[in-house]
Amino acid sequence: MNINLNRKCPEGKVVNPLTGRCIKKEALEKKMKKIEKDKAKEKDTDNDTENNTDSNNDIIINVQPSNNKKIVDSLKILADYERINKEPFKVKAYEKVIDSIELFDKNIETPEDIKLLKGVGKKIEDKIIEFLDTGNIAEVNSVLSDPQYILGNKLKSIYGVGPAKITELMTKIKDFDELKEHPELLNDKQKIGLKYYDDMNIRIPIAEGKQHFKIVHKILNNLYQGIEFEFVGSFRRKNKDLGDIDILIKNRSGLVLKDVIKQLEDKSYVIEKLAQGNNKFMGICKLSPELPARRIDILIAEPSYYYFALLYFTGSYNFNIYMRKIALKKGLSLSEYGFKAANAANAGVGVGVANNKNIIDTTDSIHSEEDIFKYLDMAFVEPYKR
Known part of the structure; x- marks a missing residue:
């Protein structure tokens, strides 16, 4: 993508050198300061990681570049909104892009970076560019204040209430309190979820x-x-x-x-x-x-995959992504069941369901969680550092 830095912008706006779009001068200044701050922070983290790779007690993991995590968080909100609205194709489109970003090592800063991602359509690309320009996505702010989204988000946290049930309930109730007055709208398991809803939201x-x-x-x-x-x-x-x-x-x-x-x-x-x-x-x-x-x-x-499951269910989510990136670089796909040969069908992080088919036999080499790290030529990371 060729960026025209000589482009004429409306009064009060300037060309963003990263995207070629016209944005407010104040917004650009704020954006550039933030980029410099993030780069300095990432450089410090990289130095710490490099200096500490020989010490199991001091390992620091930079699991996800700063922009990437914020973009992913925003796209997840939009995906949830489309899920509530029963738009499965849009949900799948968002999930593919989220998956691609989570496996992307580079911090997304320019439209050229977006082009390196797999499965990004024009509409989602525009949203990511908007984030690069302004630091947020306007549609996300709109969704977060949408009563339907707020209600749907509460409903999905009730045990046993899935997308189809959410759609049904939203045609029958206007707010969450109304559901408490009409438990007959739920099946027995969902009623249990509703009964303990308040307790379940207490840490x-x-x-x-x-x-x-x-x-x-x-x-x-x-x-x-x-x-x-x-x-x-x-x-x-x-x-x-x-x-x-x-x-x-x-x-x-x-x-x-x-x-x-x-x-x-x-x-x-x-x-x-x-x-x-x-x-x-x-x-x-x-x-x-x-x-x-x-x-x-x-x-x-089962004993054959217990330590893989232990690693996976310990988390954190971002640390699991980090481990899967390392595995992919070695031609492996890592899941709670073990290692597979990486390919387009099973190398994803967020899309699809993990299964125990075609698992590489590691029973002679994996006898602990530490052995999984050794298999990937990694220093062991204590759970509290993940």
Whole structure:
């Protein structure tokens, strides 16, 4: 793309040297200062990373360039809006671009950078250019204040309420409080989600999370002495608070999930069942009558992929993207099931569903989470640094 720096702009506007578009002089000055600030910050981070690669305790991961994350966050909002409006093709278009940006190592700063991305149509390209010009996308601001989006966003956070149900409900209610007055619009599982909606939106302090761990640890070890399991997600990353209780268990001979759940119910810890299978449980738990109810997910992983699942479900989301980028550079696709040979069909991050087909056999080389890092020639990164 050739940028005409001699282009004549309306009074009060100047040519943006990055995009060739006319924008307000104040906006350009603000934008250029921000770019310089971001570059300086990224340079410092790169230097820190380079200086610390030999020390497991001091590794700093620059997981996503600054512009890219902001663009992705904006496009996710627009994708959610189209999902609420039942526009699956638009949703898929946004998801493809989001996927492409998340795998893009370079900070997006110019229209030329956008051209290097896969699957970007003209309309989405214009939105990204608008972000480069102004630092935001006007449509996003409009969506965030749209009552339909606000309502749809609340509805989708109720367990069991998907896009089709959201569309149906939005033809029958005007606001969220109205749904509370008409629970008959929901099925039994969705009613449970609505019943505990307020509790589910209260973060779990890490101190409370540790109490959950003690209860589960005692019950699991009473049933299966020495069983290997972890509380994953924010708990394992040692965040100050958690969204829910996520538990990963390594399968072993004789392990029966329904027996585990029975014990948790007998202790009045699990108070509601949302979904249960042989290897996965989703429900509601509670430490005491005085404390909020919490969402709990329990997943059993086979020994062949337990450590891959541990890495994946520990997160963070951005760190998982970072790991997948490293794997892709080595011709591999990384998921919670293991490594595959990377190709167009399975190398994505956000699009499609991961599966355990065509997994490379790593049973002789992967015996811990650390071994996955070694396989990729990476220094191990402690969970709290992810």
